[in-house]
Amino acid sequence: RKEVEQDPGPFNVPEGATVAFNCTYSNSASQSFFWYRQDCRKEPKLLMSVYSSGNEDGRFTAQLNRASQYISLLIRDSKLSDSATYLCVVNPGYSSASKIIFGSGTRLSIRP
Amino acid sequence: NAGVTQTPKFRVLKTGQSMTLLCAQDMNHEYMYWYRQDPGMGLRLIHYSVGEGTTAKGEVPDGYNVSRLKKQNFLLGLESAAPSQTSVYFCASSYSEYEQYFGPGTRLTVT
Numbered sequence: 352r353k354e355v356e357q358d359p360g361p362f363n364v365p366e367g368a369t370v371a372f373n374c375t376y377s378n379s380a381s382q383s384f385f386w387y388r389q390d391c392r393k394e395p396k397l398l399m400s401v402y403s404s405g406n407e408d409g410r411f412t413a414q415l416n417r418a419s420q421y422i423s424l425l426i427r428d429s430k431l432s433d434s435a436t437y438l439c440v441v442n443p444g445y446s447s448a449s450k451i452i453f454g455s456g457t458r459l460s461i462r463p
Numbered sequence: 464n465a466g467v468t469q470t471p472k473f474r475v476l477k478t479g480q481s482m483t484l485l486c487a488q489d490m491n492h493e494y495m496y497w498y499r500q501d502p503g504m505g506l507r508l509i510h511y512s513v514g515e516g517t518t519a520k521g522e523v524p525d526g527y528n529v530s531r532l533k534k535q536n537f538l539l540g541l542e543s544a545a546p547s548q549t550s551v552y553f554c555a556s557s558y559s560e561y562e563q564y565f566g567p568g569t570r571l572t573v574t
Contacts, residue, residue, distance in 0.1 A: 383561060394553055394565035442560060451560065453505040
């Protein structure tokens with residue numbers, strides 16, 4: 352089993368739709384979690400951190416389920432500009448710079 | 464602030480040639496990283512540094528060397544390039560082991 356797994360997609364949804372994707376991780380001791388966004392031929396950029404209690408930033412909601420070892424990202428009222436690849440990132444914790452794991456990404460395409 | 468910059472943006476090498484990729488950050492970050500990204504795979508850590516003068520191996524260090532002589536710079540060297548090193552290389556920096564800021568990437572082709 353990969354340490355961090357994401358459905359590669361692509362997810363192709365109409366503008367205005369709600370879309371969600373999950374990311375599973377294998378290390379139950381993982382401490383911190385993030386979603387990054389990567390546009391085509393660009394660098395990854397932090398979208399949001401994922402907290403135990405869940406967090407929301409505008410149209411984006413991130414959740415953590417420690418029992419089932421996955422994180423999720425929900426995008427409401429999707430816009431054309433949301434088309435990108437979404438990477439989940441898992442960090443085991445303190446003194447673990449070498450253990451940060453990036454998922455291979457989920458591609459999202461929003462159609463007019 | 465420029466953030467994280469990388470030079471060059473593109474490079475084509477012949478097998479066996481050497482080159483150095485330069486990463487610079489102006490955020491006074493302690494941590495710096497070099498990743499490679501290949502189609503269908505996540506970012507894979509090549510080498511990283513937790514401070515000036517320190518370097519450590521990541522997941523895929525073979526064929527690469529690094530140096531961090533100044534806090535703001537992190538150099539990645541390829542001593543003898545191979546076609547398997549064709550990839551997009553990203554440098555990143557962070558204040559701690561959390562949020563990372565990435566440079567724009569270097570697209571390297573080895574023929």
